[in-house]
Amino acid sequence: MAEAKKVAIITNLYNDVLHQRKEVVEGLVSAGYQVLIFCQGTEKLFATFGNSIEYYEVPIDRRGKNPFHDMKMLIQYIKKIRLFKPDIILTYTTKPNIYGSMAARFFHVPYIMNVTGLGSVFNASGFIALAVMKLYTYSISRAGCVFFQNEENQKVFEQKNIHCNSSHVIPGSGVNIAVHRLEPYPQSDKIIRFLFVSRILKEKGIFILIEAAKVLKKQYSNLEFHICGPCEKGYEKYIHRAHQDDIIIYHGPQDNIHRFMKKCHALIHPSFYPEGTSNVCLEAASTGRPVLTTDMPGCRNTVNDGESGFIFKPNDVSALIKTIKKFLLLSNEEKRTMGLAGRAKVKQEFNRQIIVDCYLKEIKRLI
Structure with a gap:
């Protein structure tokens, strides 16, 4: 019997998984993949997924600008990927996209990047903005696929000469129409x-x-x-x-x-x-x-x-x-x-x- 293929998911917080990626995780498990999630607040995920997936706690300061903290995060990614040996890595949001893809490239693991939004840095100037652009350019260049959540974001990357091998525009993170079910509209408009x-x-x-x-x-x-x-x-x-x-x-x-x-x-x-x-x-x-x-x-x-x-x-x-x-x-x-x-x-x-x-x-x- 062939060993199950392994998928690592790297994102910011447990909320990202529970509210926006839950069905992706469940779809991977149902398709026979072994799944590992890197994020902050992993203890909150156990109640939903139990032992069907593995977890690795990685603290992250989403808006922080301390490069030493970011390097520490990258080292944690590298150490755990060395142990888990994923066949593919999925990354979401700016810092996981950049540092998760670096870790993937270190081990020559294919990765799929999801650009969940541009963030304020794309409209900023100065050293930090330039550094982020350079890092994104490096990270995205070897991605197996890049998912953009709207066409405007895709065009901004093209205009800034940040190129990738393959990209697709997908409808955001989508919505679970069963969980977010249709509710009767309030009968009164007095308030x-x-x-x-x-x-x-x-x-x-x-x-x-x-x-x-x-x-x-x-x-x-x-x-x-x-x-x-x-x-x-x-x-x-x-x-x-x-x-x-x-x-x-x-x-x-x-x-x-x-x-x-x-x-x-x-x-x-x-x-x-x-x-x-x-x-x-x-x-x-x-x-x-x-x-x-x-x-x-x-x-x-x-x-x-x-x-x-x-x-x-x-x-x-x-x-x-x-x-x-x-x-x-x-x-x-x-x-x-x-x-x-x-x-x-x-x-x-x-x-x-x-x-x-x-x-x-x-x-x-x-x-």
């Missing part, structure tokens, strides 16, 4: 609940949303703005003050976002961050909720403007206010119909099984 789900970060549009909420709550007495997500360093006081002033309702980080989505009338995702494809927009649409989001790559492709939600100019308070007012003019039945259109779009274009099939196909080709 309109908007939901924001993200890391609390300027580039995700939190300041824009709070400024818009300040204006709108003076004009409408029936609006609630619910915020879910972890605070990045330095944002805590601002968020808690907005909560205390009754501008927003802050729920902190949540593992079960679905229970908030089913109660809301629409998702607001005011990001001007270079996304891959916004998972929260897909999850809200799958739940049957209209999505109000920005005209940014990775955001606008999740919405049919005027049909399943509204698209507005990024980093613009007045544009967001205008969009929310447009939404408020809809009847409750029109809002419900808009949510159903979003559900139909997700089922047709963003079913996560599409992503699983793409990975299985490329892994089979490369090993």
